[in-house]
Amino acid sequence: MTDGGATRQRVLVVAAYPALRAGLLALLASDPALEPIATEGAELGGNDGNVISAVVVDYSAGEPEEILSIAEALPETPLILIGADPASDGPGISGVPVAYLPSDVDARALAAAVHAAAAGLIVLDPAVAGATGVHTHVRASDAGESLTAREREVLHLVAEGLPNKAIARQLGISEHTAKFHVGSLLGKLGAGSRTEAVTLATRRGILPV
8 A cells, every 4th residue: 555655564553452553553564655444364364465574473372383383374475573582482583674663662663663574674672682682692591491392292303304394294283384493493593404403402402412
């Protein structure tokens, strides 16, 4: 949609409760360059076909599987996670820009994060970093504890040398979800590759020798 000849960026808002959705929509609407829209998680795969520039998710009442469903429905779209802990809750999506913002984010900061993520940047609000102890990487001593049960399953399969397609088949999930989990555990371990992830996990006692 255009406003005075300029193209506005469409931003999808996902929140568990109507009041939360309404609040986020109002914050985003204060930026004339953004066009916020809301939809239920079940409708994500059936949007009207217009390009979504970013997805804002209120994570305070969300679940990791909900975030996975969003990523599957809109695999190339940046995520702005509000109220997520990047050290344990937030999914480390490989190749997709992600922004982590506090629950009390204001309109200016939210709009800035949307624009940054849409431009391909990763955003970590200082308030989130200070509260979680996260800087550029999750602390090595916490990496094993922060892995979910599913990520540990994926890690063992990665250690066996299985590619994403085989991991997906083994666990009964989609290939994109498998890729999602691999990206998440790489981020939590601070690894740049699968081989490094297995090496680090072994050294830290996450994987048996």
